[in-house]
Amino acid sequence: xxxxxxxxxxxxxxxxxxxxxARALKKKGHHVCAIDKDQASLDYALNAGIIDxxxxxxxxxxxxxxxxxxxxxxxxxxxxxxxxxEFRKGxxxxxxxxxxxxxxxxxxxxxxxxxxxxxxxxxxxxxxSGVQNSDDRVFxxxxxxxxxxxxxxxxxxAWCRELGRELxxxxxxxxxxxxxxxxxxxxxxxxxxxxxxxxxxxxxENVRDYTGDSFRDLTRIANINxxxxxxxxxxxxxxxxxxxxxxxxxxxxxxxxxxxxxxxGLKEKMRLSTKRRAMxxxx
Amino acid sequence: xxxxxxxxxxxxxxxxxxxxxARALKKKGHHVCAIDKDQASLDYALNAGIIDxxxxxxxxxxxxxxxxxxxxxxxxxxxxxxxxxEFRKGxxxxxxxxxxxxxxxxxxxxxxxxxxxxxxxxxxxxxxSGVQNSDDRVFxxxxxxxxxxxxxxxxxxAWCRELGRELxxxxxxxxxxxxxxxxxxxxxxxxxxxxxxxxxxxxxENVRDYTGDSFRDLTRIANINxxxxxxxxxxxxxxxxxxxxxxxxxxxxxxxxxxxxxxxGLKEKMRLSTKRRAMxxxx
Numbered sequence: 351x352x353x354x355x356x357x358x359x360x361x362x363x364x365x366x367x368x369x370x371x372a373r374a375l376k377k378k379g380h381h382v383c384a385i386d387k388d389q390a391s392l393d394y395a396l397n398a399g400i401i402d403x404x405x406x407x408x409x410x411x412x413x414x415x416x417x418x419x420x421x422x423x424x425x426x427x428x429x430x431x432x433x434x435x436e437f438r439k440g441x442x443x444x445x446x447x448x449x450x451x452x453x454x455x456x457x458x459x460x461x462x463x464x465x466x467x468x469x470x471x472x473x474x475x476x477x478x479s480g481v482q483n484s485d486d487r488v489f490x491x492x493x494x495x496x497x498x499x500x501x502x503x504x505x506x507x508a509w510c511r512e513l514g515r516e517l518x519x520x521x522x523x524x525x526x527x528x529x530x531x532x533x534x535x536x537x538x539x540x541x542x543x544x545x546x547x548x549x550x551x552x553x554x555e556n557v558r559d560y561t562g563d564s565f566r567d568l569t570r571i572a573n574i575n576x577x578x579x580x581x582x583x584x585x586x587x588x589x590x591x592x593x594x595x596x597x598x599x600x601x602x603x604x605x606x607x608x609x610x611x612x613x614x615g616l617k618e619k620m621r622l623s624t625k626r627r628a629m630x631x632x633x
Numbered sequence: 634x635x636x637x638x639x640x641x642x643x644x645x646x647x648x649x650x651x652x653x654x655a656r657a658l659k660k661k662g663h664h665v666c667a668i669d670k671d672q673a674s675l676d677y678a679l680n681a682g683i684i685d686x687x688x689x690x691x692x693x694x695x696x697x698x699x700x701x702x703x704x705x706x707x708x709x710x711x712x713x714x715x716x717x718x719e720f721r722k723g724x725x726x727x728x729x730x731x732x733x734x735x736x737x738x739x740x741x742x743x744x745x746x747x748x749x750x751x752x753x754x755x756x757x758x759x760x761x762s763g764v765q766n767s768d769d770r771v772f773x774x775x776x777x778x779x780x781x782x783x784x785x786x787x788x789x790x791a792w793c794r795e796l797g798r799e800l801x802x803x804x805x806x807x808x809x810x811x812x813x814x815x816x817x818x819x820x821x822x823x824x825x826x827x828x829x830x831x832x833x834x835x836x837x838e839n840v841r842d843y844t845g846d847s848f849r850d851l852t853r854i855a856n857i858n859x860x861x862x863x864x865x866x867x868x869x870x871x872x873x874x875x876x877x878x879x880x881x882x883x884x885x886x887x888x889x890x891x892x893x894x895x896x897x898g899l900k901e902k903m904r905l906s907t908k909r910r911a912m913x914x915x916x
Contacts, residue, residue: 551883
């Protein structure tokens with residue numbers, strides 16, 4: 351695998367995450383180019399010194415040793431299908447998509463034998479969008495998940511882990527696409543559903559002056575990119591529905607404990623949640 | 634109303650909030666005493682210079698110009714019933730309890746005519762307990778709600794607002810006990826139910842390495858004092874059940890939108906939640 355200062359990296363989609371990748375990789379001395387449909391985003395990145403070159407077409411593609419797909423989830427497969435003939439021999443491709451089962455197998459089966467796709471999920475979203483808001487500091491203390499399949503080489507998996515380290519992630523781990531999607535349905539998609547429901551279940555303009563930290567913490571992610579998250583939810587529908595049902599059943603159990611004043615049952619739930627939460631703070 | 638450096642303030646219950654009140658009021662030069670059943674808490678506070686005097690019995694009570702009840706919610710009414718004969722004439726009493734309807738009327742009806750109870754709710758809890766963890770900095774940027782009834786004098790209400798300012802709260806407002814409890818069921822009690830359910834609905838030890846900020850934000854308050862919160866939930870049962878039902882109905886609606894892939898319905902919910910959340914960040 352080529353991975354030195356001469357390696358040509360092309361980021362496809364220069365938004366919040368693509369821009370943050372570009373910043374981090376440029377700081378490490380890499381050669382970074384970008385493809386985006388929006389010339390203004392490219393101009394911004396060129397002026398800010400985040401990229402070495404940019405193009406609204408795919409003319410940069412044949413030079414790429416590394417391609418990083420930072421596109422909207424539903425666009426990934428179609429983009430690969432449309433441009434796979436333009437890839438350089440031996441190219442390594444990765445992505446930043448928040449769901450995996452719905453895209454990894456498809457992308458891998460579309461590629462020629464001399465190209466390899468190794469999926470990854472940088473868990474570092476923010477409630478803003480666009481390259482103008484990109485910031486590579488979001489990777490510090492964040493988790494990076496490499497999502498290999500049987501088709502991936504040990505070399506590509508090792509390279510992808512190294513990419514996570516180059517970007518500055520604190521913890522790098524590996525999950526299969528199915529494990530990843532089941533886990534992400536719980537820790538990310540369910541939490542976003544809850545935050546939205548908490549914000550929309552009440553006309554809450556009048557409570558603004560009375561909220562404590564807890565309400566603000568639980569609704570921070572209620573500020574949400576509706577196009578991207580609707581795509582992510584639908585592309586991981588079965589896993590998310592299963593997690594939603596588990597959560598709804600649990601909160602209904604707690605509701606019944608409150609209705610029947612089952613103090614011991616409720617305290618047992620609270621002790622369990624306290625114990626589990628303490629474990630999350632250990633690192 | 635006496636409210637000067639000679640005013641004798643007695644805090645009943647020297648835990649996290651009682652201790653934080655003591656710290657804030659001592660810094661402002663007030664004379665602060667405490668009653669607590671735990672001698673070790675009093676010793677700690679005396680050594681730390683947080684209080685001027687402390688006692689495990691109620692011998693300090695007859696001297697008090699101001700009594701601040703920082704007791705567990707279920708203890709407040711019984712404590713007032715037991716000790717109302719020991720109050721000084723003209724005493725003003727306030728509290729820190731997180732629910733109001735279940736205690737304010739009872740406490741006011743128990744008091745002699747020459748004593749006044751004006752309820753207040755400092756919205757500044759933390760996931761720790763005890764005077765050793767007390768910290769008056771938690772009041773900065775926090776909300777303080779004065780909860781008067783028809784029985785309260787304008788003078789007592791004004792005094793209670795001044796107490797909130799002395800403590801260092803950023804925003805001071807007024808609600809009736811019923812308004813307060815309905816509001817708190819939503820912004821505080823419902824959020825704690827959600828955090829507990831999110832933590833207990835799954836055996837989640839294995840997802841610890843994959844969580845992003847959102848899961849951590851939503852479960853911070855899953856670390857919960859089970860005795861106090863069970864009391865608070867039961868004492869505000871009807872209002873909390875109503876809010877739980879509203880939330881459960883809403884998240885079931887969102888679940889159905891995901892199941893049927895109703896993209897426009899889901900995006901509309903997300904746009905509403907984004908708009909409302911932005912309003913919360915305005916101040």
